[in-house]
Amino acid sequence: MNEQIKKALLQAGDDSNIKTAKHAVGGSINESCFAETDNQKYFIKFHAEAPDRFFELEARELELIRETNSIAVPEVFTYTDESNSAFIVMEWVNGAPAADTDRKLGDRIAAMHQTFGKKHGFDDDTFIGALPQTNGLFSSWLEYYRDQRLAAQLKMGIDKGRMTGKRRGRMETLLEDLGKWIPDDAAPSYLHGDLWGGNWLAGPGGEPYVIDPSFLYGDRHFELAFTEVFGGYSSDFYRAYQERFPLSPDYDDIKPLYQLYYLLVHLNMFGEAYGRSVDTILKRYAG
Template sequence: MNTVIETALREAGDDTKPATVKKSHGGSINESYFVETGQQKYFIKYHPNAPERFFELEAKGLERIKQTNSISVPDVMAYSDDKGSAYLVLEWVEGSKTAQTESMLGDRIARMHQAVGEQHGFSDDTFIGVLPQPNGLFNSWVEYYRDRRLAAQLKQGINQKSITGKRRDRLEKLINDLDKWIPIDAAPSYLHGDLWGGNWLVGAGGIPYVIDPSFLYGDRHFELAFTELFGGYSADFYQAYKERFPLMPDYEDVKPLYQLYYLLVHLNIFGEMYGGAVDSVLKQYVGK
């Protein structure tokens, strides 16, 4: 592992010897390390069996978010997707939350969502966790969400037998009728794409940062719905967001449909513990 870290540091332009290398919290997918040299502190992620372009796409997502001049992201110092030694080198971000941090987070996510692209989706296929996430660019948000998000998870679930029987019938019916519920005129906002409560952290001065994106352009309410699915965001976050960028009136009606995608992802990664939640949403829209 030390060899990989030394290679990563050289690629980041740091030839000084690491003074500190410690395992760091960084999720269940990668090995993560805090590394300090005579030059700088780093966060290094390592994945010996990373899928093709895994860290390249994460770096691209961070750069797209950075382009909006809205919410802070760690600087990308270097990355490699070489088999057996894939890594991503980021600046180390560390700080303490202040009374304003979560309001700043809500306001800055809203500002990110006010930046828009020309089409929905993304030019590159990406990952959600380690599940492949097919993309492409679409003029229609409904078409993108139907074909590249819900239908892709349906196919995944059929292949691994997590979506069968009534669950499959209901999901196919919902996908076919999706334009009954999903807004057709949604703007293609810049979206983080995986904005659960573990994918933001606090830097110096209480400034919020976002990490680990799975970037796309799409309806901002899709992102907000996910923030509500597993918690991690305060009332201050939502109040500040809405002050900057009010929600559409029928957000509550469409929210479960947007949460369905992430529930399907969790069903296909973690198994039947998420099956009941998937079935509940399907019954809400297409009945028994």
């Protein structure tokens, strides 16, 4: 591992003495390390079997969020998707939440959502975790969300044997009727795309940072709905978000349909532990 770290830091332009190198907490997909040289502290992720362009896309998505001038992201120094030795080198972000961190986070996410693309989706295929997402750019949010997100997970679930019987039938019915609830003309906000509670952290001075995006342009309510699936966000976060960018009055009606996508992802990645949650939403809208 030390040789891998040395190679990564050399590519990042730092050939100074490595003072510390050790494993760090950083999710289950990659092998994560903390390294400190005479010059700087780094966070390095390695992936021996990374999909094509895995870290290239992460670097690009972080830069798109940075360009909104809304919320902080770690600086990326270098990356490679070279077979058997893919890695990305970023700045080490270390801090502790302050009294106003949650409010800042809500306000900064709302500000990011007030930056808009021209169409929905993305011009690159991406990943959520290690699961591939086929994208494309669409004038219609409904069309993108139905075909590229929900229908794609349905197909994957059929292939994995996790979308069968009544579950499959209800899912197919829902896709036919989705326009009853999902807007066709939502504004294409810049979205992080994988904003669960583990994908933000407090940096120096309690300033919030977001990490590990799965970027797209789309309805901001899709992003907010996911923040409520696994928790990790306080009432201060939602209050600050609402103050800057109030949610649509019908948010509670469409929220489960947006949460459905992420639950389907988890069903396809991890199995039947998420089946009951998927079935509950399908019964509500297509039962």
